[in-house]
Amino acid sequence: MKRILRLSFRNADLPPLSAEFGTRRRRVLDLPLIAWLTLIWVLLWSTLTWANVITGLVVSVAVCLAFPLPRVDLGLRLHPWGILRLVSYLLHDMYTSGVKVTRQIFFGLPHRAAVIGVPLRCRSDLMLAATAVAVSNVPGGSIIEVRRATATVFLHVLDADRPEELEAARRQVWRIEELTVRAFGTPDEIARVAEPPPPPQLAAGRPAP
Amino acid sequence: MSLWLQIVDTAGAALLFIGAAICLLGVIGMIRLPDVLSRSHAATKPQTLGMILVLAGVALRLRSGMDLATLGLIAFFQMLTGPVASHLVARSAYRTGQIDHGDLLFDELDEQLTEGK
Amino acid sequence: MIAPEQVDRVLLTAAVVLILLAGALLLARIWRGPSMLDRAISLDVCAALIIAGLAAKSAFARDPFYFPIMLVLAFLGFTGSVGIARFIAVRDRPRPPHPDDTQEGPR
Numbered sequence: 001m002k003r004i005l006r007l008s009f010r011n012a013d014l015p016p017l018s019a020e021f022g023t024r025r026r027r028v029l030d031l032p033l034i035a036w037l038t039l040i041w042v043l044l045w046s047t048l049t050w051a052n053v054i055t056g057l058v059v060s061v062a063v064c065l066a067f068p069l070p071r072v073d074l075g076l077r078l079h080p081w082g083i084l085r086l087v088s089y090l091l092h093d094m095y096t097s098g099v100k101v102t103r104q105i106f107f108g109l110p111h112r113a114a115v116i117g118v119p120l121r122c123r124s125d126l127m128l129a130a131t132a133v134a135v136s137n138v139p140g141g142s143i144i145e146v147r148r149a150t151a152t153v154f155l156h157v158l159d160a161d162r163p164e165e166l167e168a169a170r171r172q173v174w175r176i177e178e179l180t181v182r183a184f185g186t187p188d189e190i191a192r193v194a195e196p197p198p199p200p201q202l203a204a205g206r207p208a209p
Numbered sequence: 210m211s212l213w214l215q216i217v218d219t220a221g222a223a224l225l226f227i228g229a230a231i232c233l234l235g236v237i238g239m240i241r242l243p244d245v246l247s248r249s250h251a252a253t254k255p256q257t258l259g260m261i262l263v264l265a266g267v268a269l270r271l272r273s274g275m276d277l278a279t280l281g282l283i284a285f286f287q288m289l290t291g292p293v294a295s296h297l298v299a300r301s302a303y304r305t306g307q308i309d310h311g312d313l314l315f316d317e318l319d320e321q322l323t324e325g326k
Numbered sequence: 327m328i329a330p331e332q333v334d335r336v337l338l339t340a341a342v343v344l345i346l347l348a349g350a351l352l353l354a355r356i357w358r359g360p361s362m363l364d365r366a367i368s369l370d371v372c373a374a375l376i377i378a379g380l381a382a383k384s385a386f387a388r389d390p391f392y393f394p395i396m397l398v399l400a401f402l403g404f405t406g407s408v409g410i411a412r413f414i415a416v417r418d419r420p421r422p423p424h425p426d427d428t429q430e431g432p433r
Binding site: 040043046047048091094095098101102105106113115132133136137138139140142143144145146156158 | 231234235237238241242244246247249250251253254257258261275276278279282288289291292295296299300303
Binding site for chain 3: 044046
């Protein structure tokens with residue numbers, strides 16, 4: 001007699017926090033994904049009733065069965081304290097860089113912009129993407145290109161005439177990277193981020209050709 | 210209506226006003242800045258800071274749990290989808306040569322692209 | 327002595343006026359915008375401004391009726407500019423993409 005539903009703590013070869021059910025064709029459900037989809041469903045209806053929760057569960061299970069995702073371990077861990085620190089730093093940074101961009105808009109018009117490359121320390125794709133999203137949410141950092149092989153982001157900075165501005169932009173990216181990895185990363189990524197940032201491979205502040 | 214609720218209401222209205230002003234500042238930046246990439250700097254401001262302040266203002270005025278969660282979700286998705294669009298626009302502006310390379314002080318991406326080819 | 331509700335009303339009305347002004351300026355940018363990519367960025371900001379306007383409306387009425395619309399705009403507001411950046415801007419090239427002759431140029 002086979003069990004219809006298996007949870008991951010009974011079965012070691014399933015990914016964490018997932019359930020497997022079905023007897024003939026195995027289907028693996030990702031429980032956090034289903035919880036997240038149900039949450040969005042309830043929020044879309046904007047009333048918390050049992051009917052909404054149950055229909056949300058049914059719809060999200062149906063969606064996950066109809067469009068199955070590949071089984072990958074994203075390496076996403078949630079650290080609440082780190083998320084809080086990341087959010088507060090981002091809000092503070094949005095304020096300070098917003099003030100800076102406003103000053104550039106109104107007073108610093110004859111500025112020269114530049115494209116700088118910032119090598120990052122984390123190597124996983126998810127952390128790279130999360131860092132890129134966090135950096136481009138701050139006014140004053142607009143990401144042009146992300147190089148996956150070398151984990152380098154290229155961003156466009158206003159006001160590149162002053163070397164201290166460039167240095168500040170680099171340090172800001174590294175700080176956001178560290179906070180992002182501390183909020184979402186796996187332990188070895190956190191250990192990698194705790195090291196000092198790599199030295200810039202390209203000389204900063206070269207004169208224009 | 211008690212005094213505290215009145216204060217929270219007025220604070221919400223003030224936050225909404227500040228957020229709208231930040232939106233306006235960002236749009237003025239989009240008018241004044243000279244090229245696409247600089248404009249995308251200014252465009253980030255109404256999308257993030259202005260949006261958060263406006264939504265916080267609405268949250269202070271509505272004050273019910275479910276509405277707060279919906280507003281949080283709106284802010285979350287705005288933060289999540291905005292960078293996708295701005296990155297794609299910046300990337301295709303760079304790749305299709307719509308930015309003036311002579312205006313840039315220096316360009317560390319250009320060297321890597323030409324090295325890679 | 328001004329009634330506090332009046333202060334709220336003035337603040338919210340001023341916010342709506344600012345958002346409308348920003349929308350008008352944004353329309354000017356969309357009109358002038360030298361390339362399609364400028365218009366794509368303006369489209370993003372336009373979605374943000376629509377969300378802000380709906381937020382002001384629901385703060386006025388204390389009514390969460392428009393929240394799903396705001397949510398859908400936050401979800402899908404970026405698709406238009408992604409489409410422009412992927413498909414139109416590549417064809418809308420203002421000059422041939424030689425890396426050598428990028429020194430001058432009208433835009």
